[in-house]
Amino acid sequence: GAGIVLVGAGLAGVRTAEQLRRAGHSGPITMLGAEVHPPYDRPPLSKEVLRGDRTAADVVLQDTAFFADNQVELRTGVRAIGVDTEKRLVSLENGPAVPYEELVIATGLVPRQLPAAAGLAGLHVLRTVDHSLRIRESVGSGPALIVGAGFIGCEVAASLRALSVPVTIVDPLPAPLAGAVGETIGRLVARLHVEAGVDLRCGVGVAEILDDGAGRVSGVKLSDGTEIAAHLIVSGIGSRPAVEWLAGSAIEVANGITCDERGRTSADGVWALGDVAAWFRPALGKHVRVEHWTNAGEQASVVASDIVGGDQPTRPPVVPYFWSDQYGLKIQALGDIDPSEEVRVLTDDGRRFLAVYVNDGRITGAVGCGRAGQLMKLRPLIARQAALSEIPQ
Ligand code: FAD
Numbered sequence: 231g232a233g234i235v236l237v238g239a240g241l242a243g244v245r246t247a248e249q250l251r252r253a254g255h256s257g258p259i260t261m262l263g264a265e266v267h268p269p270y271d272r273p274p275l276s277k278e279v280l281r282g283d284r285t286a287a288d289v290v291l292q293d294t295a296f297f298a299d300n301q302v303e304l305r306t307g308v309r310a311i312g313v314d315t316e317k318r319l320v321s322l323e324n325g326p327a328v329p330y331e332e333l334v335i336a337t338g339l340v341p342r343q344l345p346a347a348a349g350l351a352g353l354h355v356l357r358t359v360d361h362s363l364r365i366r367e368s369v370g371s372g373p374a375l376i377v378g379a380g381f382i383g384c385e386v387a388a389s390l391r392a393l394s395v396p397v398t399i400v401d402p403l404p405a406p407l408a409g410a411v412g413e414t415i416g417r418l419v420a421r422l423h424v425e426a427g428v429d430l431r432c433g434v435g436v437a438e439i440l441d442d443g444a445g446r447v448s449g450v451k452l453s454d455g456t457e458i459a460a461h462l463i464v465s466g467i468g469s470r471p472a473v474e475w476l477a478g479s480a481i482e483v484a485n486g487i488t489c490d491e492r493g494r495t496s497a498d499g500v501w502a503l504g505d506v507a508a509w510f511r512p513a514l515g516k517h518v519r520v521e522h523w524t525n526a527g528e529q530a531s532v533v534a535s536d537i538v539g540g541d542q543p544t545r546p547p548v549v550p551y552f553w554s555d556q557y558g559l560k561i562q563a564l565g566d567i568d569p570s571e572e573v574r575v576l577t578d579d580g581r582r583f584l585a586v587y588v589n590d591g592r593i594t595g596a597v598g599c600g601r602a603g604q605l606m607k608l609r610p611l612i613a614r615q616a617a618l619s620e621i622p623q
Contacts, residue, residue: 338472344377
């Protein structure tokens, strides 16, 4: 038969292939990836790869032997441009359409670009290994400016500071990571950047990208009129789900691909997972799209067992988890972080801290910085939304 086709050869695609074989699926599996590279891991791109501590080859997710041994046909440099869910065909940019029995979509995200600046040299986004290597090549050319103090912007700033590059960060929000973890935690993280010599400018936006008249960025003009010189500009202003290729298909898209709690899309025989997919979360009563590494692996095991059939493995409720590495410290979060919730800081030494999110006296999540041991002890409390008073003193 036509077997299972995976579109998107990233983390979620690879984990799905692994889990399908582990679950005993023996039929054909084909993996289509738009990038020319074999599947690789993205977290190191803003960290070790950018700093030059690991190479592109160091971050591949599975070597060629995995694909051969597991009879997974990996087709790189192959972009899907459409799906016919009636005929069960994936159409490609180059080459004949690929038939499927089951289709799994894991196409990830596309970074948003700063407006009106396309084509200028020295202007970067960071999603792929090629992006990371290109930013690395620009190191040494002069000062860097980071637009957006989200996870990617903060990590790029930290990596560039480790390379002694002068760095300015600009973000309209009042603190770094405020959109993800809220302003209270953001202000604790801000100290790390300032301590490392970053010129951190929050509460102000970029009004204009300046160029040298010869096609290269020279800096930015901020919304308050200030001009900042920069030879390297990295924008980390968020991403959108890679779903354009599904336009006109029967697969429902809202905030990413709309899925039930097992990753099934609105079309029969089609699943989606990873950064591109918004799964229904019964506990929250809504669809949630998660752009973090651990989620992709967790969803892959659910999708694989749903495809293979049989009993769903019974597992304890998963407490969502993500991390970020900045200035030699690990920032980690547990739970469904709602940045608008009340935050209680439990410990803070000026650099390392531990804080919990509280809703109606119950612990819904936690963020730690350099406090892995203490943070992980909170996991069972977060899993059952224990009362704040239950935290051991
Ligand atoms: P991706 O890894 O993006 O893979 C999707 C793949 O699909 C891509 O290779 C893409 O080229 C391909 N594709 C897209 N469209 C098509 C098409 N039409 N046809 C064929 N192929 C297509 N998470 C954390 O929890 N902690 C971290 O510290 C962390 N750091 C990160 C640092 C960076 C720089 C980045 C970019 C991400 C980071 N993440 C981190 C997030 C994590 O990497 C993602 O959650 C994870 O990669 C999601 O996997 P995915 O397979 O859903 O998407």
